[in-house]
Amino acid sequence: MKYIKFFILTLSILLLTGCWNYRELEDLLIVSALGIDSNEDGFDISVEVINDKMVGGGEQSSGSSSEETPIVVYSSKAKTIREAIDKIILESPKRLYLGHMNLLVISEDIAKKGINEFLDYFMRDTEIRKTFFTTVVKNAKASDVLKILQPIENITAVSIQSSLEIANVYYGEFSNQTLEEIVRCLFTTGRNPTIAATEVTGDVKKGSKNDNVSTTSPKTSIKVKGTTVFKGDKLVGYLNEKEAIYYAVVRDKIDTISLSFPCDKKDNYANIIIDGVKGKLKATVDKDEPKIAIDIAGNAAITEFNCKIDLKKPSNIKKIEEMANKEIVKQMKKTVKKVKELNSDIFGFEEQFYRNHYKYWKKKKDKWDELFKDIEVKVKSDIKIERISSSVETAKSR
Amino acid sequence: MEKIDINAKKVIDKIKKQTYNSPDIIVKELKLNDTEIAIVFCESMANSITINDFILEFLQETKMNEVKISNIYQFLESNMPTHKVIKVNNYKDLYYTLLSGFTLIIINGSSDVISIETKAALDSGIADAKNEKVMKGPKDSFTENYQTNIGLIRKRIKSESLRLEEHVIGSKSNTKVGIVYMDGIASKKLVDQISKKIKNIDIDAVFDSNYVIETISGNKKKTFPIYLSTERPDFVSINLLDGRIAIIVENTPYVIIVPAVFNDFFLSSEDFYQKNLNVNFTRIVRLIALLITILLPAIYISVSTYNHEAIPTNLLINFATQRQGVPLPTVVEILMMMVVFEILKETDTRAPSAIGSSLSIVGTLVLGQAAVAAGIVSPITIIVVATTSISGLISYSIDVVNGIRWWRIIFIVLSSFAGLYGVLVAGLIFVINISSIKSFGIPYLTPFAPFFLKEQNNGVFLSNKRKFNVRSRLTAKKDIERQAK
Numbered sequence: 003m004k005y006i007k008f009f010i011l012t013l014s015i016l017l018l019t020g021c022w023n024y025r026e027l028e029d030l031l032i033v034s035a036l037g038i039d040s041n042e043d044g045f046d047i048s049v050e051v052i053n054d055k056m057v058g059g060g061e062q063s064s065g066s067s068s069e070e071t072p073i074v075v076y077s078s079k080a081k082t083i084r085e086a087i088d089k090i091i092l093e094s095p096k097r098l099y100l101g102h103m104n105l106l107v108i109s110e111d112i113a114k115k116g117i118n119e120f121l122d123y124f125m126r127d128t129e130i131r132k133t134f135f136t137t138v139v140k141n142a143k144a145s146d147v148l149k150i151l152q153p154i155e156n157i158t159a160v161s162i163q164s165s166l167e168i169a170n171v172y173y174g175e176f177s178n179q180t181l182e183e184i185v186r187c188l189f190t191t192g193r194n195p196t197i198a199a200t201e202v203t204g205d206v207k208k209g210s211k212n213d214n215v216s217t218t219s220p221k222t223s224i225k226v227k228g229t230t231v232f233k234g235d236k237l238v239g240y241l242n243e244k245e246a247i248y249y250a251v252v253r254d255k256i257d258t259i260s261l262s263f264p265c266d267k268k269d270n271y272a273n274i275i276i277d278g279v280k281g282k283l284k285a286t287v288d289k290d291e292p293k294i295a296i297d298i299a300g301n302a303a304i305t306e307f308n309c310k311i312d313l314k315k316p317s318n319i320k321k322i323e324e325m326a327n328k329e330i331v332k333q334m335k336k337t338v339k340k341v342k343e344l345n346s347d348i349f350g351f352e353e354q355f356y357r358n359h360y361k362y363w364k365k366k367k368d369k370w371d372e373l374f375k376d377i378e379v380k381v382k383s384d385i386k387i388e389r390i391s392s393s394v395e396t397a398k399s400r
Numbered sequence: 401m402e403k404i405d406i407n408a409k410k411v412i413d414k415i416k417k418q419t420y421n422s423p424d425i426i427v428k429e430l431k432l433n434d435t436e437i438a439i440v441f442c443e444s445m446a447n448s449i450t451i452n453d454f455i456l457e458f459l460q461e462t463k464m465n466e467v468k469i470s471n472i473y474q475f476l477e478s479n480m481p482t483h484k485v486i487k488v489n490n491y492k493d494l495y496y497t498l499l500s501g502f503t504l505i506i507i508n509g510s511s512d513v514i515s516i517e518t519k520a521a522l523d524s525g526i527a528d529a530k531n532e533k534v535m536k537g538p539k540d541s542f543t544e545n546y547q548t549n550i551g552l553i554r555k556r557i558k559s560e561s562l563r564l565e566e567h568v569i570g571s572k573s574n575t576k577v578g579i580v581y582m583d584g585i586a587s588k589k590l591v592d593q594i595s596k597k598i599k600n601i602d603i604d605a606v607f608d609s610n611y612v613i614e615t616i617s618g619n620k621k622k623t624f625p626i627y628l629s630t631e632r633p634d635f636v637s638i639n640l641l642d643g644r645i646a647i648i649v650e651n652t653p654y655v656i657i658v659p660a661v662f663n664d665f666f667l668s669s670e671d672f673y674q675k676n677l678n679v680n681f682t683r684i685v686r687l688i689a690l691l692i693t694i695l696l697p698a699i700y701i702s703v704s705t706y707n708h709e710a711i712p713t714n715l716l717i718n719f720a721t722q723r724q725g726v727p728l729p730t731v732v733e734i735l736m737m738m739v740v741f742e743i744l745k746e747t748d749t750r751a752p753s754a755i756g757s758s759l760s761i762v763g764t765l766v767l768g769q770a771a772v773a774a775g776i777v778s779p780i781t782i783i784v785v786a787t788t789s790i791s792g793l794i795s796y797s798i799d800v801v802n803g804i805r806w807w808r809i810i811f812i813v814l815s816s817f818a819g820l821y822g823v824l825v826a827g828l829i830f831v832i833n834i835s836s837i838k839s840f841g842i843p844y845l846t847p848f849a850p851f852f853l854k855e856q857n858n859g860v861f862l863s864n865k866r867k868f869n870v871r872s873r874l875t876a877k878k879d880i881e882r883q884a885k
Contacts, residue, residue: 012825023819024705025708026705027719027723030720032717054717054721055721057721104713
């Protein structure tokens with residue numbers, strides 16, 4: 003009797019749950035990326051699945067021909083994303099598995115229409131992770147980008163994803179990489195989202211063949227290209243790589259910046275690496291006028307110096323510091339100006355007022371778009387040069 | 401009890417009748433001072449050199465010198481040149497001593513029989529420990545000889561407080577069972593309790609210490625043992641000084657130590673002979689191995705059939721590639737390889753050492769190469785099963801290793817029904833089951849559950865203090881400090 007009770011109890015904890023989802027690995031097609039293109043009626047979906055016969059390490063199972071590509075792209079059209087994915091099953095030999103989707107590629111035209119059209123499915127689906135990367139492709143269809151074969155990293159989605167990750171570390175291209183962050187941004191008062199932008203160079207058709215990876219310089223490639231600026235859920239413009247850095251500085255999402263600036267009047271340049279970059283936003287209200295102060299701080303090391311200045315003198319270092327700070331302020335102002343022209347508050351100026359000057363924000367919230375265009379922004383940069391690296395002399399001083 | 405007859409002839413006839421004229425029962429009759437005496441011994445158990453050199457020679461000399469003796473029994477008892485003379489006055493003792501290798505001298509007209517110790521050495525002698533190897537530390541191990549085993553312990557603890565209680569159990573085998581403990585450290589209550597239980601054992605024969613412990617522990621349904629079984633005298637001595645009780649059974653080189661908790665099976669006497677820092681590293685490794693051996697196959701089945709989202713993409717792709725073209729479900733594959741490994745382990749243990757090497761070659765080829773090449777199993781399964789099986793051998797105790805084997809299968813089965821959730825459920829059952837065990841009054845998971853702060857010095861880590869200064873408070877009832885102030 004005791005054993006029957008025990009058996010029934012054990013069985014019930016196993017059977018009375020919702021997790022009944024047995025799938026052997028060989029019955030699944032692992033989806034690495036999903037692309038969305040616009041279509042007159044509904045969505046144009048393309049999924050990139052991993053041909054694991056060609057990818058995994060170790061002994062490759064017999065019967066795989068080297069002619070096969072490491073990835074396969076399936077496409078379909080439907081009114082909803084789920085329906086489109088379900089249609090793909092008719093074509094693919096196995097079930098699609100979305101749990102390891104790493105990348106969502108959005109085409110420019112659907113981004114202009116608004117990403118809210120399709121975001122719900124990705125937020126709601128239980129299988130999909132909420133941490134996949136997102137990118138807007140500038141000059142091609144999303145389905146084409148997924149098809150381009152890349153050398154070094156076999157799977158296109160992983161290749162794009164790691165370029166985005168690396169770009170984020172060194173260029174701070176975009177603060178909103180993952181779906182989670184984009185959604186959070188969309189639900190935040192007073193800040194607009196940005197999504198990384200990518201660009202295709204070369205012929206898309208040729209890029210989808212194995213020939214593209216059997217050469218030392220692939221003719222078709224995918225490049226990370228600055229960041230997009232959204233207003234609400236609609237794409238309104240782009241920032242280039244340099245501007246993206248300063249955007250990241252304001253959002254305090256970047257740690258290291260490499261900065262080149264002129265060090266004399268004769269068009270000679272120097273380069274410094276700034277570590278521990280800190281960007282600080284401060285909102286104040288002065289006579290009913292909103293004001294923003296951006297403070298930038300960090301420690302720098304000289305990495306390249308092409309001017310005829312004696313680095314042994316501390317006073318000269320001070321001068322170089324000034325030059326660098328001047329450059330930063332100049333670039334920052336340029337970026338702010340550009341963003342103001344696009345009229346999308348990606349910096350979160352409004353958020354600062356919403357948090358720190360709530361009454362003022364409540365009074366002005368309907369007219370914020372106009373206020374943003376004319377808001378006064380003060381930029382202060384306080385970069386300290388602490389190291390001059392391995393050489394005291396400069397090459398040009400001789 | 402049947403008294404011994406006065407007439408020597410009658411006694412000899414009875415012995416012959418009872419033993420059905422067994423050819424190894426030797427009877428030699430002679431006359432001393434006109435009294436008939438008979439020497440009876442069991443040839444297979446007794447040492448004939450001793451009998452010839454001392455007993456027969458002494459009797460011969462006495463006869464030659466024509467010594468006048470008034471009472472032959474008293475004369476022989478006091479003058480026989482031997483260290484151990486026992487007076488036997490009933491048939492039960494007579495058979496016991498005779499069949500233990502004693503030589504009997506039956507004297508006509510006396511109701512007492514003289515029994516002289518002439519045992520032959522019938523054991524394998526003290527050799528290196530075979531199953532509980534250490535890199536550093538004493539190498540000797542227990543033998544089948546009861547007295548030698550006690551000697552090996554006494555050699556280490558030359559103290560008058562080392563107590564030995566002896567019982568003879570088994571109505572046919574008449575096996576000696578000794579309870580050894582330290583007086584003033586061990587709990588006297590537990591000693592009495594065990595002693596009473598051993599006395600009450602009613603069985604015809606005892607061939608191994610396991611017979612004794614299984615009867616007295618009353619722990620038949622649990623998978624894990626509640627006693628330590630060791631062949632190392634130094635390990636027994638360490639535990640005796642901790643207040644534990646050792647049970648030595650005649651004819652078996654395995655001595656039992658009680659009580660024992662789960663943690664004890666992952667310690668080794670070597671831990672006490674090495675530097676602490678290094679010991680603790682080893683202990684962490686053992687802990688990891690324990691987790692691996694229970695969990696690894698279950699987790700692998702879970703992540704490859706239910707919870708694909710729980711592992712990194714690259715690993716999943718790798719798994720998927722390995723699974724290409726494998727016809728069986730993952731769980732069947734794992735269970736199949738487990739069975740193959742168990743078969744290999746079993747045959748390797750039983751097979752004569754001459755065949756052993758060819759067995760392992762075939763085993764490696766079949767397991768490691770051919771199965772994969774034929775596409776029957778995926779390479780990752782081999783890795784999982786191999787790692788699991790190797791990790792499964794961390795405990796020196798075969799009882800624990802086999803106990804873990806059951807749990808591994810329970811984990812595998814539940815994970816094949818419900819993935820990681822099943823692993824969780826199996827984990828719950830495991831914890832409930834193991835925490836319900838008690839070893840002679842001590843909860844099995846001490847010192848972790850219930851948690852004893854002071855006992856943590858020999859919990860996961862061994863502290864220097866525990867090693868040299870204090871005894872375990874769980875088992876030692878008195879005299880906790882080991883160093884004199």
